[in-house]
Amino acid sequence: MCTVANNNPSTTRPHSRVEPLNEPDNVLPGLSIDNLIFGLDHGQLKIMLVKHNVGPGKGKWALPGGFIKQNENLRDAAARLLEELTGVRDLYLEQLKTFGRVDRFPNERVVTIAYYALVSAENYTLVAGRNTSDAMWFDAKDLPELIYDHSEIVDHGLNFLRHKVCHEPIGFNLLPEKFTLLQLQELYEAILDVKLDKPNFRRKMMKMNLLAPCNEKQKGVPHRAANLYRFDSAAYERLTDKGFSFEF
Incomplete structure (x- = not known):
């Protein structure tokens, strides 16, 4: 019998000195995507993060994501954003959950659709891209402070992964x-x-x-x-x- 532990309680952090969102003209207003990428690295479970260098999350770590273009399918948007922010491409991304708490984003109503993937982190070198100053793999048990509700997304994703790996052979994707x-x-x-x-x-x-x-x-x-x-x-x-x- 598989027992799923939950050692990562979500926390909500206050925002201060928030910059305006300034969405581009060609994107869907109030709707974004965030990618939760799990990677196994020499026996350690890691999570891919980027550091923003613009906008309300400037200088903070986040899941790689952004806004969806008007003429873009959701999974295509997830793949594009991942490549633009980290240089990683050709991952099979699956939809995890939609997060829409009213106060999840500062001063704006933004709903985000989370996608996830499982990879061998050893096979992917991250390169900071558009609007990011850094991109790194972090130990899932030792993450830095994350923007918005990204800690909640990570917590949900970890519990989902722990349940799924007990009932489907998805873990082999990480090997x-x-x-x-x-x-x-x-x-x-x-x-x-x-x-x-x-x-x-x-x-x-x-x-x-x-x-x-x-x-x-x-x-x-x-x-x-x-x-x-x-x-x-x-x-x-x-x-x-x-x-x-x-x-x-």
């Missing part, structure tokens, strides 16, 4: 194509923020018959090389058709 059982365990420990029993974890994972051996071992490691596995998506589809339910 390289070939991985060890230890890397897989570290992934679950990072997301769930728990310490798992090694024998029980391995027994449970192998029993699902979703891991295919690569008949290879790690190379260039200072310790005893471990066997490599890959996620067998075809086996998962066949099992699902027969009524298999992924439960961790």
Whole structure:
């Protein structure tokens, strides 16, 4: 049974000396997008953030996002904003939730649609782009102060991810194509923020018959090389058709 911890209570922070919003003419008024990108980096769960250099959030860290153009699909807008702000492209972004608390944005009514993605952070170098002075990966358990209600978005996203990873094999998106059982365990420990029993974890994972051996071992490691596995998506589809339910 998977127990989801919630160690990140949301907080609402006051705003002061707020600059005007000054939305561009070609965007939908009062509607924005924010991207919550989770990345696994050497066994640590990280979150992608940018530092604003203009507007009411100037000098503060935030989820990469912005306004939607009049002629733009929502997911296209999310992908465009992510690339413009961080240089990251070609991610599969899924809609998480709409956040519309009346006081979530200073002096304006702005509703935001949050998108999320799961990646291996080691594969993505961030480059600060338009209206940002910096772009970085941060440990999910040690984030800086975030603007607006972005801490609330992160908290919701973490709880959503912890629930989802227990019921769908989405965690494999955060791993390289070939991985060890230890890397897989570290992934679950990072997301769930728990310490798992090694024998029980391995027994449970192998029993699902979703891991295919690569008949290879790690190379260039200072310790005893471990066997490599890959996620067998075809086996998962066949099992699902027969009524298999992924439960961790």
